[in-house]
Amino acid sequence: MSSSSATHLIIFLLCLLVAAVSATDHIVGANKGWNPGVNYTLWANNHTFYVGDLISFRYQKTQYNVFEVNQTGYDNCTTEGAVGNWSSGKDFIPLNKARRYYFICGNGGCFSGMKVLVVVHPLPSPSNAAVAADHSSTKSAAASVVGGAAMVMPLLVMASIWFGSGWI
Structure with a gap:
């Protein structure tokens, strides 16, 4: 050659x-998981989300669930017109597009703060790839390396x- x-x-x-x-696999709420009384706005503001990342929800599957909704559903805690729903207790959701994603708990937990808005950014240009490689402090290295x-x-x-x- x-x-x-x-x-x-x-x-x-x-x-x-x-x-x-x-x-990056962003685990919602980190060690507190998907539960009432967690400030998910603060959690989301401490993360940078890029196309291709995952958002993971960990919770008691007999108590809670996750719905992807539009802004109206997010603001009003309603699941009408939801575009996705999960209930396994360990949900891995790919963030495939640069846009706003709205997630709520559809079992009434939304009214106790169980809702999160994440803004997903396009992948950085190749010249900024080194910066993107370290874009989250809660990177799941094992999952990233294995995957x-x-x-x-x-x-x-x-x-x-x-x-x-x-x-x-």
């Missing part, structure tokens, strides 16, 4: 690695075939 091809391969693989391990490895390995094989190297 020529040095030019090797350089391109290295750059390609580094870009894949940064993309694969930079997604990233599962994503990267097939791509490494594909890149190896594409660039014609014999190292895999």
